[in-house]
Amino acid sequence: MKRVKLSPSALACDFANAGVQIKAAKDGGAEYLHLDVMDGIFVPNISFGQPIVKSLSKCTDLVSDVHLMITDPIRYIEDFAKAGADIITFHVEATDDPQAVLAKIKACGKKTGISIKPATPVDAIIPYLPMCDLVLVMTVEPGFGGQKFMSDMLPKVQQLKEYAERNGLDYEISIDGGVSAENAKMCVLAGANVLVAGSSVLGKENIKEAAEDLLAATVI
Ligand code: DX5
Ligand code: ZN
Numbered sequence: 001m002k003r004v005k006l007s008p009s010a011l012a013c014d015f016a017n018a019g020v021q022i023k024a025a026k027d028g029g030a031e032y033l034h035l036d037v038m039d040g041i042f043v044p045n046i047s048f049g050q051p052i053v054k055s056l057s058k059c060t061d062l063v064s065d066v067h068l069m070i071t072d073p074i075r076y077i078e079d080f081a082k083a084g085a086d087i088i089t090f091h092v093e094a095t096d097d098p099q100a101v102l103a104k105i106k107a108c109g110k111k112t113g114i115s116i117k118p119a120t121p122v123d124a125i126i127p128y129l130p131m132c133d134l135v136l137v138m139t140v141e142p143g144f145g146g147q148k149f150m151s152d153m154l155p156k157v158q159q160l161k162e163y164a165e166r167n168g169l170d171y172e173i174s175i176d177g178g179v180s181a182e183n184a185k186m187c188v189l190a191g192a193n194v195l196v197a198g199s200s201v202l203g204k205e206n207i208k209e210a211a212e213d214l215l216a217a218t219v220i
Contacts, residue, residue, distance in 0.1 A: 002172065002193035004218045006211055007032035007065050009198035010056055011047060011145045019059045021207055026062055028211025033062040034196045039070040042094050043143035050083040057084030067115065067176065069142050070094065074101045081108035089113025089136050092125050102131040113174070117142060118150055122159045132171045134194065135160055140177030145198040149178030154190040161191025181217040188218045
């Protein structure tokens with residue numbers, strides 16, 4: 001079984017204190033830093049783009065886990081690669097040619113990730129899984145932090161885990177939206193190994209403790 005990794009989402013941080021807050025998350029055991037890029041078109045919200053990804057990736061040695069919630073993502077892959085992303089995840093719903101986006105990410109020397117919204121079945125990404133380093137299952141409608149975890153998405157995680165085992169694939173399975181110490185264990189039991197958490201980690205007063213608590217809750 002893959003080691004469970006925590007990927008705190010910077011969307012929940014106070015950007016004026018981001019460096020200090022991200023360090024606290026790292027001290028609490030985080031290994032990735034989740035960076036949510038929203039364009040106001042693919043999702044009904046705008047967050048941040050390349051300049052913030054660049055500063056935040058540079059201020060920490062956590063793995064820069066960029067989640068693109070943007071239309072036609074191929075246009076910006078190179079930019080985010082240059083901004084310091086280590087993993088670039090895009091939405092299968094946002095492009096007509098997921099294969100080309102994956103190839104572009106690889107050509108930039110970065111790890112590939114593909115994501116599905118709650119209404120999208122795993123079947124929609126099966127053809128692309130051999131090219132993926134990470135698969136991100138949304139457990140809220142993308143666009144906003146602080147929403148309620150949709151536990152009915154867990155069968156998708158299970159399906160992805162079984163598919164990897166049956167087909168000798170090695171992608172990480174990430175889960176994003178409403179993840180907290182209360183549901184972290186069920187995410188891991190379903191097969192997720194990367195837990196994205198915004199409000200329940202960087203949104204807390206004591207970030208280090210919140211990260212530690214979330215990770216402790218996953219111990220099976
Ligand atoms: C939502 C984003 C999430 C968000 C999670 O569109 O993809 O990464 O930051 O925030 P919480 O953990 O508060 O649901
Ligand atoms: Zn995200």
